[in-house]
Amino acid sequence: MATMGLRNRWVIGNWKMNGTRAGNAALLGAVSAAPSGAGKLGLCVPFPYLGQAQSVLTGGHIAWGAQDVSEHAAGAYTGQVSAAMLAEFGVTLALVGHSERRQYNGETSDLVARKASAALNAGITPVICVGETLAERDAGRAEAVVGQQLQACMDVLQRSQGAAIVAYEPVWAIGTGKTATPAEAQAMHAFIRATLRALGAEADATSILYGGSVKASNAQELFTQADIDGGLIGGASLVAADFLAIAAAL
Ligand code: PEP
8 A cells, every 4th residue: 555645755855965056957947847746845955055946946846955954053063054044945854864974974863863853943844864784784783773763863753743754764775776675665664653653753644755776667666665655865866857757656
């Protein structure tokens, strides 16, 4: 069964550190020109391009977002960007805890939780990214790791009443061309939903997206799993036709 009806279905692109003003104009133009489909679409772009995304996407059916947000409201935090600043650019989505930030910037689950909270307090939907490494999976610790990452965000998950989005992105599947099988992904998504329920969050209203080398060729099989409510898309979000083909699988 593809949907429980209660949950929003999403395809969200993560451009990572890619883009140029000219390239973005073409990509944003092509994606926004396509008719809206069954689910919701979002694009998380680098900070300097938020104004450009806002000017192209305002009034259309595609949301835009950031790839990170500061835990702080304002002050001496050089290089950081606050949730209130993002809101001034019409941002409604913010990734938090992407594995590349956990890995390269040493972000802990507690910091991720504070960032998610800062986003939520500013009216921005946090997209809380969780996922295990290959070593953790091979050691049989995948559920323990993801469970701990969710537990750290318990307060924000409860407070959001189903508005926060969870993205399950096995680290070994991000940008590697390796995708979790639909059965592997569904099993973890079911675990995540059960964990949300156990933590007192609105589990049945929470969108849980899968991320990790999603392509047009595997999107439909993933998105039709009972607990997979769409996808977080990295590389394929940089090509309009690929992103739109994935969106069509919602
Ligand atoms: C991501 O960056 O969140 C991601 C899932 O990347 P990719 O689709 O390229 O694996």
